[in-house]
Amino acid sequence: MSNLSKPTPPAGGRDALEVEIYNKAFQGADGSRVEAIAEIAFRVEPASFATLIGPSGCGKTTTLRIILGLDQQFEGRLRFPDDGARVAAVFQEPRLLPWRTVEQNVRLALPETEKGADLDTLFEILGLDQMRSRYPGELSLGLARRVALARAFAIKPSLLVLDEPFVSLDEQTATRLRQLLIEVWSARPTTALMVTHNLREAVQLSDQIIFLTERPARVRGIHRLDKPRAERDTRWRETTLSSLAKRYSGVL
Amino acid sequence: MALEAEAPASDRTGFVTALKPGVVTAVSLLGLLAIWWVAAEIADSRVLPTPPEVASAFWRDAATGELFFHLAMTLMRVASAFILAMVLGSAIGIALGMSREADRFFDPWLILFLNIPALVVIVLAYIWFGLNEVAAVGAIAVNKIPNVVVTMREGARALDRDLGEMARVYRFSRFKTLRHVVLPQLQPYFAAASRSGISLIWKIALVVELLGRSNGVGFQINLYFQLFDVAAILAYTLAFVAVMLIIEFALVQPFEAYSTRWRPRRA
Secondary structure: OOOOOOOOOOOOOOOOEEEEEEEEEEEOOOOOEEEEEEEEEEEEOOOOEEEEEOOOOOOHHHHHHHHOOOOOOOEEEEEOOOOOOOEEEEOOOOOOOOOOOHHHHHHHHOOHHHOOOOOHHHHHHOOOOOOOOOOHHHOOHHHHHHHHHHHHHHOOOOEEEEEOOOOOOOHHHHHHHHHHHHHHHHHOOOEEEEEEOOHHHHHHHOOEEEEEOOOOEEEEEEEEOOOOHHHOOHHHHHHHHHHHHHHOOOOO | OHHHHHHHHHHHOOOOOOOOHHHHHHHHHHHHHHHHHHHHHHHOEOOEOOHHHHHHHHHHHHHHOHHHHHHHHHHHHHHHHHHHHHHHHHHHHHHHHHOHHHHHHHHHHHHHHHHOOHHHHHHHHHHHHOOOHHHHHHHHHHHHHHHHHHHHHHHHHOOOHHHHHHHHHOOOOHHHHHHHHHHHHHHHHHHHHHHHHHHHHHHHHHHHHHHHOOOOHHHHHHHHHHOOOHHHHHHHHHHHHHHHHHHHHHHHHHHHHHHOOOOOOOO
16 A cells, blocks of 8 residues: 555456346335346446446446345346456445444455555545544544545455445535545556446546436446546536536436 | 533532432432331341341351352352353354344244243252252353343344445455454443343352252351341342442443443533
8 A cells, every 4th residue: 555646557457347237126125026127237447437327226226236246136247357356345324343443444354464554645645644543433424434435445456336435425525535536546546336326426537427227227328438537627527517418318 | 521511400400410420329328228227226126137237247257258158159150150141142142133044943942941930940950960060050041041142132133234244345254254343233232131141140049059059148048047147148148249249340340331432422
């Protein structure tokens, strides 16, 4: 982690992330079958950032759970960036262990071989260096989310999965966290897949946006954003937003 | 923070809240002692001795060392039965809490064991295994295990799924998950089970000693019952209660404070 701010070769693994999921259904509370996903197929190029966007309850989180291996009952195929890919997740809730300090929470996620890794730079970039010995109960939601980001990046994943990581934060905090995410991610670009409701966020962060339909989900369209992140100014963002909103009505 | 909150409150809400907690406890206990003393003076009978009579009975047996020997024997039985019951009860409880099938199968057993009177377990243990220490400690433990199982099962059912998933995604080993994710969540249930456990176990231990051992507080109380020496009975009882209070304040509470140090304090 010490060379986090120096340029490093793309670290997301050699291959693209490939996802194909068909006919995923749930048993509803009343015993009826709920079709969540009809057919979703997409690929995320190595060291690129993709976003899944779609209406509420369209199976975005289900897709992430399948990729994370938390839901294994599905038809289809997954291909990870490399064999035995190291996967990191940032969930909607920070999911920190309340009885362990900030630093312990991050260290516990490290594999045995990297137990003593130097986390100073990572904590510093994320503004957590004063918080290392605090317990999660003492942190605001914004800070707890930063810890969750720190935990995800600490393990140097070959695949990073984010499930609405900035939901229910005030806009100022969310904006700051998005900048931090770009900063940490750019230092060591890894294949990343994020779910969000927020098209603005998607336009700011992604190389590729995958639009999904209502449940049962299908891919509605895939939009690539080739402009480097540093050059995405407000004007460019607004034009892109309105053109996307025109093409995919109802996404804003 | 606490000081600021206390000062204005004491003006309005009576004088008990204004005193320090330690003072309140002392006054409360002295009040109980006073009621006992007055009642004993009025009754003026062997059946209800005064506090000084109990104190002299205490010194009599303490001076010979007899009292401490019997206290130690009872404490040894309480401690072994407590450890046995907590270990077995927790293991069974967690297993039942995690497996719905096992829980469904063993639930009737649990209800049965919860409702077997302590006396029956003790008598059967002595008949089947003889009048020995193993039977005594085992009988105490068996009486406590079902309570531990019920509490720990509740704890295992309430385990946070989200944290479990986090541990899976980050590939926590089995041991790491147990130590850092599962056990801390069970700690309050473990504390509740051990709290109620210690008090229940020592009460049962006395019956076990009365029925089949030749030493311990229970044996002595039976002896003084036959001699009709109420002062000695009270002396032994109070001495053992004092031992249990010391354990509570010196071991249980500091441990609890340590294991819940991460909890944000409410103002």
